[in-house]
Amino acid sequence: MHKITSLPGDDARPGWFHTSPARQPRPGHSGRKDARWTIVGAGLTGLAAARQLALNFPDDEVVLVEAQQVGFGSSGRNAGFAIDVPHDIGAKDYIGDVTTATKVLKLNTLGQDYLREIVAQYGIDCQMSASGKYQAAVGEKGIAILEAYRSGLEKIGRATTMIDAKDLPEHIGTSYYNKALHIPGTLLLQPAALVKGLADSLPANVTLYEHTAITSIEQGDKITLVHDRGMIVTDKLILANNGFASAFGFLKGRLLPTFLYGSLTRPLTDDEQARLGGQGVWGVIPAHPFGSTVRRTVDNRILIRNSFNFYPDGRPRASALQRHLPTHRKSFERRFPMLGKVDFEYSWSGAICLSENHEGFFGQLAPNVYGATCCNGLGITRGTATGKLLADWLAGEHNEHIDFLLSSPGPNKTPPQPFLSIGVNSVLKWGQFRAGLEV
Incomplete structure (x- = not known):
């Protein structure tokens, strides 16, 4: 029996969760449950895996277990960019090997198309907008990154538009940036609303248990998952819990749970919207990967x-959130001096799962245990795609996407503690310093 000592414990004020449509959580599990399929983690990956497993095995019950409430965890705390194009920060042009980048583009597009289809079929109100993204730069170094990225995207057949500083206010209101590369194809959405809608539209043969945190796991002919109110005994286990896969005893020393911090304003008044100008919905990603992501939402926030902070147990620290709030205020005021004092209504932390070599895991972890984890910052599209494809692979399907994912070497082994935390947090701090005015 392996005891799980690190459980999700996210902070209380995730803006996307509280501004998305309310839903009735499903009851937690109690007693004993026997199942053929059990998935741990009802984020984007787990929801996609559960949906596709249920469709592939319509006569089987699929059990989906979530430690918190659906939409409250990491999948509902990101910036809401469903990105199609690759963004390999280890390559000078953010593209790297063209063959690999082309496969990544197809994989991400599969995830987008799957989400589009479900959102349309079930009328999920998640503010989905085909707005593309602006990769924006402040200063010559950032502009050089944009030029390299444009060149890389051309290699894989993706058209872009470079926008000069004088024209940017027409697009995003602010004149803070010197240049931006508009990349069509990215979907902008309200991530918590998406996750809630996906959960409430699952097939009838999916049983979802919320507020059911697994505290120990025992492997054998069957897998036993124990929690405070009972146990689930399953033939097959799928881990879709990202960095917490390590807490379950898998991929230990290979996953890097890294926290980013978001703040969302109150809705802008009509006068503030007029002063801001620009388009009604847009999203900016910094040229430098350690800069600020900025969005204007459908509801005018x-x-x-x-x-950034790295915490190997996958749990945020309240002190870190408070420490970063002045940076959020400074970043806002730099970009939007025309808005004066607009308060942040919500501030929160949210984890992404990274690996040292930017590779995720897809496939078999142990007998009867499978996983799709570590999306390296592309959780909406990559998590959705890998969850669906893992369910297809378990049903016996093979295609170019599955073969590509199975060929990955997986996440690299990292140095032991305390060197790992010291090293990763030093890299994060240095990266934020180098990002300069893009923060």
């Missing part, structure tokens, strides 16, 4: 997301 401004999102600021920046600052």
